[in-house]
Amino acid sequence: MLNVPSVVFLGIDVVKFAVNLGTAYMLFLAVSLTLNLEAGYTGVPNFGKVMFLAGGAAVSASVCGRLAVFILGINVHGDYNGYIVTVINQVNASLSQNSVLCVELILLGTLLAAGVGAIMGFLASYPAIRLREDYLGMLLLASAQFFQIFLGAYAPLIGGTQGISVPNFFGWAGSGIGVRDVAVLGFLTFFAISVFVFVERVARSPLGRTLRAVRDNELASRALGKNDVAIRRNVIVIAAAISAMAGALLTFQVASVGPGTWDRVTWTFWIWVMVIIGGSGNNRGVALGALSFAFLFDMIDQVQFVFQPYLPDFVDVNFLRYILFAALLILILAFRPGGILPEKSSPTLPKRTLHGIMGRENAKGEMDQKEPA
Amino acid sequence: MVEFTYVVSSIIFGSLFGMMAIGLTLTYITTKVPNFAYGSFVTVGLYTSYSLYRFEAITPYLSAPIAFGIGGLTSILMYLGILRPLARRGSPLVSLMIATLAIDIAFVGIFGTYANYLRYTYVFIDSLNFTEILGDFSIFGSQGLILAAPLTLALITIGLYLLLTRTKFGVAMRASVENPSLARVLGIDVEKVYVFAWFLAGGLAAMSGSYYTLYSQGGIATGSGLIVEIFAASVLGGLSSLYGAAIGGVIIGAGENLLTGGGISVFGNGVLDYQKGIPLVLMILTLLVFPQGLASLPWIRVVTRIRRISGRLLGGIRRLSARGLRRC
Known part of the structure; x- marks a missing residue:
């Protein structure tokens, strides 16, 4: 049996910690980059991020689970949500023998999630392009809350408040300790890096400059013939589709889905923290912000046993973390509003040409200064 | 027909949301920032009343004024300590909104730590999630809150009306909201007015939180959960008018409970799951159909x-x- 090696350093299993951190980071990275595309580049204050992830997760988990059961010919007596708990071991055992089917279902689920996310994004963009940013923030926050209520109330989708278990689509990777986690990490890394390449290409293209123009001055961009309404709508749709894919992948990773997973704090607020710490409007900054956030977040968990004896026993690390990250965010907003790596100005010409022009300008400036003397 | 319990809850929640919406509107018209941390001021009231009841057996009616003070001071602290410095540094609106969201998260952390403190030190096992406080007086065969809450809302609304139209300070308040720079030119201390508005806002939230403990269960995230309904009420009222907010709160609070009650008698208990969706739908409809709210019609x-x-x-x-x- 294949096992992931275990290296213990300062009481922490380093390999396990790194794999868990990597998994969390890749998901955070993908989602925070899409938020950066919306809020950082285009200026859409999306306070309802969690809604799109939850939508993708719920639909892909529900559909892929049913498909797996149907293809494997396992009898659920026509009541998938009711019987999946009793047959889940049987489903997982069959799935672990059939890696092709698993990968197909993962890909199908992710694509399906992208479709669902795009539709939700399109619906959300209807008010988004018509309202002022404060009203829009409120509306998106409220809609996300409603969507969570809907997931809990509408039982046919994912079984209501309890949620349902999702078949283990990564079972083929092996049954050793941590081997499945490494396989999941591989998938997530590929996904997150593709997202990074995509948003970076968008940001560095003329389209990226158009997005910033829409953000900075709507009227001026409209006067230059840019259709700001369509641009905002497209950005929201694309960001929602990618977020929904991330939601689907998270669901396949944890192998269960329920409305409780999708709370406002984790998938809206923490994502905003990452974008602001890193530097909104700068993809590399956001990647760094997500890394520092994920590292700090997990590290506090790991080292709590070290400092717990010095704290009064009523101090819960979870609540302490709420206060610490909120304080960190406000300090960054106050003293370094651009984040760790602030947004750079985007040159409209290649660097060399620009340097040439700047050099000439400078020389001319010096001559102008000399003339009066 | 609607069951009687839903009539009771609609009266109580209608009045409480009216009070909360007035406060939220006060913070919005002064700073023009949607205050997502406002729900936590309600939790300040919840825990003030809960603690005083558990320690000294003081009824929430008596602890409500104390909660008003504490909530008001917390609110001032948030305004002077965080929002105003950020705004003076020229933070854009989205940054200020995310700052209020951060403050709300920090509040949940602080309440959680406080509740754990009560649990470990005084062995209050229900401190993280407590049931309603018994001991309300009874009237018409149901609890006294159905009289006290609407009465308080009416008194507050009348008091605000008198303050804003009959006193010099009230006129100065209106001027500072309508046109801050002109008010400054006339020698009004706009900042003092804003601080007062925030005190009133936090106080109203905390006081309705105190009343809330008499009727419903509470916990560290109760206020954060209410924020969407409070926003719905304020938006329905137009986010600019205090009287609109009071009416919006009554419509949201009463509408949510009456529609749920009516829905249950028609469609069965399944409607109960969607109860919290009703204010959101009302808010979304308001924003899409008449975004300036009732006051603009x-x-x-x-x-x-x-x-x-x-x-x-x-x-x-x-x-x-x-x-x-x-x-x-």
């Missing part, structure tokens, strides 16, 4: 139009009935 035209339509309808009915009579 041309009421005179609406009234004349309703009169005209009802007049036509009445005329039609009269003609029809006359025809029917003739046939007989």
Whole structure:
């Protein structure tokens, strides 16, 4: 049996910690980059991020689970949500023998999630392009809350408040300790890096400059013939589709889905923290912000046993973390509003040409200064 | 028909949301930032009343004024300590919004730590999630809050009306909201006015939190969960008018409970799961159909139009009935 090696350093299993951190980071990275595309580049204050992830997760988990059961010919007596708990071991055992089917279902689920996310994004963009940013923030926050209520109330989708278990689509990777986690990490890394390449290409293209123009001055961009309404709508749709894919992948990773997973704090607020710490409007900054956030977040968990004896026993690390990250965010907003790596100005010409022009300008400036003397 | 319990809850929540919406609107018209941390001021009231009840057996009616003070001071602290410095540094609106969201998260952390403190030190096992406080007086065969809450809302609204129209400070307040720079030119200390508005806002939230403990269960995230409904009430009221907010709160609070009660008697208990969706749907409809809220509607035209339509309808009915009579 294949096992992931275990290296213990300062009481922490380093390999396990790194794999868990990597998994969390890749998901955070993908989602925070899409938020950066919306809020950082285009200026859409999306306070309802969690809604799109939850939508993708719920639909892909529900559909892929049913498909797996149907293809494997396992009898659920026509009541998938009711019987999946009793047959889940049987489903997982069959799935672990059939890696092709698993990968197909993962890909199908992710694509399906992208479709669902795009539709939700399109619906959300209807008010988004018509309202002022404060009203829009409120509306998106409220809609996300409603969507969570809907997931809990509408039982046919994912079984209501309890949620349902999702078949283990990564079972083929092996049954050793941590081997499945490494396989999941591989998938997530590929996904997150593709997202990074995509948003970076968008940001560095003329389209990226158009997005910033829409953000900075709507009227001026409209006067230059840019259709700001369509641009905002497209950005929201694309960001929602990618977020929904991330939601689907998270669901396949944890192998269960329920409305409780999708709370406002984790998938809206923490994502905003990452974008602001890193530097909104700068993809590399956001990647760094997500890394520092994920590292700090997990590290506090790991080292709590070290400092717990010095704290009064009523101090819960979870609540302490709420206060610490909120304080960190406000300090960054106050003293370094651009984040760790602030947004750079985007040159409209290649660097060399620009340097040439700047050099000439400078020389001319010096001559102008000399003339009066 | 709607069950009686839903009538009771609609009266109580209508009044409480009215109070909360007035406060939220006060913070919005002064700083123009949607305050997502506002719900946590309600939790300040919840825990003030809960603690005083558990320690000294003080009824929430008596601890409500204390909660008002504590909530108001917390609110001032948030305004002077965080929002105003950020705004002075020129933070954009989105940054200020995310800052209020951060403050809300920090509040949940602080309440959680406080509740754990009560649990470990004084062995209050229900401190993280407590049931309603018993000991309300009873009236008309149900609890006294159905009288006390609407009465408080009415008194607050009348008090605000008198303050804003009959006193010099109230007129200065209105001026500072309408046009801060002009008010400054006239020698009004706009900052003092804003601090007062925030005190009032936090106080109102905490006081309604105190009342809330008499009727419903509470916990560290109760206020954060209410924020969407409070926003719905404020938006329905127009986010600019205090009286609009009071009416919006009553409509949201009462509408949510009456519609749920009515829905249950028609469709069965499944409706209960969607109860919290009703205010959101009302808010989304408001934002899409008349984003400036109830206060913006041309009421005179609406009234004349309703009169005209009802007049036509009445005329039609009269003609029809006359025809029917003739046939007989």
